[in-house]
Amino acid sequence: MDLPSAARSGLLPALVEAHTRCGAIDASEAGRIAAGLRMPAALAWEAASSFPDFERETARGAEPVCVGPACLAAGAIAGPGQVAVECQHRCFEAPAAGEDAPFPESAIRLAGPLLAPEDTDWRGLDAARASGRDGVLAGLERSGLRGRGGAYFPVASKWSAALARERPLALVVNAEEGEPGVYKDRALLCRRPRRFVEGLAIAIEALAPAVTVIFLNGRAQGAMESMRSALESHGDILPAAPRVVRGGGGYVLGEETTMLNAIEGRKPVPRVRPPFPVESGLWGMPTVVNNVETIASLAVIFREGAAAFRARGTAAAPGTRLLSVSGAVARPGVYEVEMGVTIARVLEMAGGPAARPIVAALAGGPSGGFLPESTFGTPLLPGQLHATGAALGAGGLLFLDSPAAVRKTALYLAEFNAAESCGKCTPCREGAPRAHEMLASGNKAGLEDLLEVMAVASLCGLGQMAPGPIRSALHFWPELFA
Ligand code: SF4
Missing domain, CATH: 3.10.20.600 (Ubiquitin-like (UB roll))
Incomplete structure (x- = not known):
C-alpha cells in the first residue's frame, strides 16, 4: 500500500513538532499524528521509532554534556545534574556543555573565498542568470567542482544526469551534518547564510526544480534560526520558498537515500541502488542532492569565475x-x-x-x-x-x-x-x-x-x-x- 505523498510527507514535521512539545514520542502520540494525516498508525510508529531523538525524553533541567570524540578526548564526563549527549558539533570548544548555540565567528580560523565576509550584491547570481542553464553547466564543468559531502562526485555530472531524464526534478540540500566532529556547514549557515542563499538561487536557476527541500539537522537550532532569517531577508531572489524539513537524529540520516525516505515520511533507512537519486529520488523524481558547502561554493564560482576557482587546489580536486x-x-x-x-x-x-x-x-x-x-x-x-x-x-x-x-x-x-x-x-x-x-x-x-x-x-x-x-x-x- 502506498499513501498520497502529501499526507505522508507531513509525518516528519508533525513528529518534530510533537517531540518539541512533549519531550518524547510514544506509540499513542504517533497514533494521534497518524490519524491526523489519515495514515495507518503502524507506519507512523515505524518511522517515529526509528529516529533516535524521538525516543528519548528530553533531559529537562539537566545540562547536556557532549561525549563526542573531541570532548571525550578532552576528558568530558557527565557530572551531577548533567546528562551525556552525543556530539554537539561544538568540538572547537571541547569539552562542550549546554544547548546548541549559534556558531561563533571566532571559531572561523582561516577564511578563503567561501568564508570571506559576505557581499552586498548578487554578482554570482547575476552572472549565472546571464549565462542560462547551459552556461551554468559549462561553468560548473570548467570549475571542476566536486561535491563537498564526502563522495566528491563531480557536480556538473550529477546535475546533467538529473536533467537528462527530462522530467520534473527535485533539489534537496543536505544540511544534516550528523557526523561527529564536523561542524563546517553550521559555520556557513550561521555566519555566511547569504552566500548559501545565493548559491541556492543559482542551483534553482539552473535546475528549475519542481520542488526544493532543505533538510536540516534537528538539533542544529542556531543554524536553523540563521538560515530561516536569511531566507526571510533574501528570499525574494528565489522563485519560491524552499521547504525546510528538520531531522530526528541518527548518523545514517546523512546518507542521501535515507534522507529522501525521511522527507517522504518513511522509515529512515537507505534505499537499494540502483536506481540512483538522479534517476529516481524524491517521490520518484530525478533528484539532485548537494550539501550546504557545495551549494555555497556555487556563489563563489559564479562570482569569481571558474578559472579563479580552478586556480586553487589541485588539477583533479580544484578549489x-x-x-x-x-x-x-x-x-x-x-x-x-x-x-x-x-x-x-x-x-x-x-x-x-x-x-x-x-x-x-x-x-x-x-x-x-x-x-x-x-x-x-x-x-x-x-x-x-x-x-x-x-x-x-x-x-x-x-x-x-x-x-x-x-x-x-x-x-x-x-x-x-x-x-x-x-x-x-x-x-x-x-x-x-x-x-x-x-x-x-x-x-x-x-x-x-x-x-x-x-x-x-x-x-x-x-x-x-x-x-x-x-x-x-x-x-x-x-x-x-x-
Ligand atoms: S543499511 Fe546496512 S550498512 Fe547501512 S546503516 Fe543500515 S544496517 Fe548499516
Missing part, C-alpha cells in the same frame, strides 16, 4: 574546502584550505599542539581512520588517504596527543557505528556490534574477516566504512588492543 579541526591543537575551528594541503600544514595552521606532542589524526570520523604523525605529509584529497581507512570525507580532522586517546577514540567510534546501524542489512547490523566487542576484549580472532565482510557486503556507507577506524588503529597501534 578550497572547509575543514572542521578539533582535538589537542592550540586553535581548533573551521579552516578554509586549498584541496591538497597536507595534514602537517593544517596542524601548523592550527597553532600546533595545545600541550603535548600530537601522535595521531583521525580523518573522516566514524567513516574514516587514524593516521600516525609520521604520515602527516599526506595531502588531503578526495578518496582514501591510507589503505586502512583514513579519508578526507566531510572534512573532519581530530588531532590526538596520546596512544591512550587513540584507543579511547577507536573504541568510541566502533561502538558509535554499532549503535547507529539502522539494522537493514545483516553485515552491518550483526557485524558492527561484534567488531566493537572484539576490539574492546582484545579477542581479535576472525576480526579482519568480519571487517572485510562488512566493507564489501553492507548496503550503505555506514557499514562499508565502519571498518576504517578499527583497521587503521590496529594497523598503526596493534599493542593498544592486545
Whole structure:
C-alpha cells in the first residue's frame, strides 16, 4: 500500500513538532499524528521509532554534556545534574556543555573565498542568470567542482544526469551534518547564510526544480534560526520558498537515500541502488542532492569565475574546502584550505599542539581512520588517504596527543557505528556490534574477516566504512588492543 505523498510527507514535521512539545514520542502520540494525516498508525510508529531523538525524553533541567570524540578526548564526563549527549558539533570548544548555540565567528580560523565576509550584491547570481542553464553547466564543468559531502562526485555530472531524464526534478540540500566532529556547514549557515542563499538561487536557476527541500539537522537550532532569517531577508531572489524539513537524529540520516525516505515520511533507512537519486529520488523524481558547502561554493564560482576557482587546489580536486579541526591543537575551528594541503600544514595552521606532542589524526570520523604523525605529509584529497581507512570525507580532522586517546577514540567510534546501524542489512547490523566487542576484549580472532565482510557486503556507507577506524588503529597501534 502506498499513501498520497502529501499526507505522508507531513509525518516528519508533525513528529518534530510533537517531540518539541512533549519531550518524547510514544506509540499513542504517533497514533494521534497518524490519524491526523489519515495514515495507518503502524507506519507512523515505524518511522517515529526509528529516529533516535524521538525516543528519548528530553533531559529537562539537566545540562547536556557532549561525549563526542573531541570532548571525550578532552576528558568530558557527565557530572551531577548533567546528562551525556552525543556530539554537539561544538568540538572547537571541547569539552562542550549546554544547548546548541549559534556558531561563533571566532571559531572561523582561516577564511578563503567561501568564508570571506559576505557581499552586498548578487554578482554570482547575476552572472549565472546571464549565462542560462547551459552556461551554468559549462561553468560548473570548467570549475571542476566536486561535491563537498564526502563522495566528491563531480557536480556538473550529477546535475546533467538529473536533467537528462527530462522530467520534473527535485533539489534537496543536505544540511544534516550528523557526523561527529564536523561542524563546517553550521559555520556557513550561521555566519555566511547569504552566500548559501545565493548559491541556492543559482542551483534553482539552473535546475528549475519542481520542488526544493532543505533538510536540516534537528538539533542544529542556531543554524536553523540563521538560515530561516536569511531566507526571510533574501528570499525574494528565489522563485519560491524552499521547504525546510528538520531531522530526528541518527548518523545514517546523512546518507542521501535515507534522507529522501525521511522527507517522504518513511522509515529512515537507505534505499537499494540502483536506481540512483538522479534517476529516481524524491517521490520518484530525478533528484539532485548537494550539501550546504557545495551549494555555497556555487556563489563563489559564479562570482569569481571558474578559472579563479580552478586556480586553487589541485588539477583533479580544484578549489578550497572547509575543514572542521578539533582535538589537542592550540586553535581548533573551521579552516578554509586549498584541496591538497597536507595534514602537517593544517596542524601548523592550527597553532600546533595545545600541550603535548600530537601522535595521531583521525580523518573522516566514524567513516574514516587514524593516521600516525609520521604520515602527516599526506595531502588531503578526495578518496582514501591510507589503505586502512583514513579519508578526507566531510572534512573532519581530530588531532590526538596520546596512544591512550587513540584507543579511547577507536573504541568510541566502533561502538558509535554499532549503535547507529539502522539494522537493514545483516553485515552491518550483526557485524558492527561484534567488531566493537572484539576490539574492546582484545579477542581479535576472525576480526579482519568480519571487517572485510562488512566493507564489501553492507548496503550503505555506514557499514562499508565502519571498518576504517578499527583497521587503521590496529594497523598503526596493534599493542593498544592486545
Ligand atoms: S550498512 Fe548499516 S546503516 Fe547501512 S543499511 Fe546496512 S544496517 Fe543500515
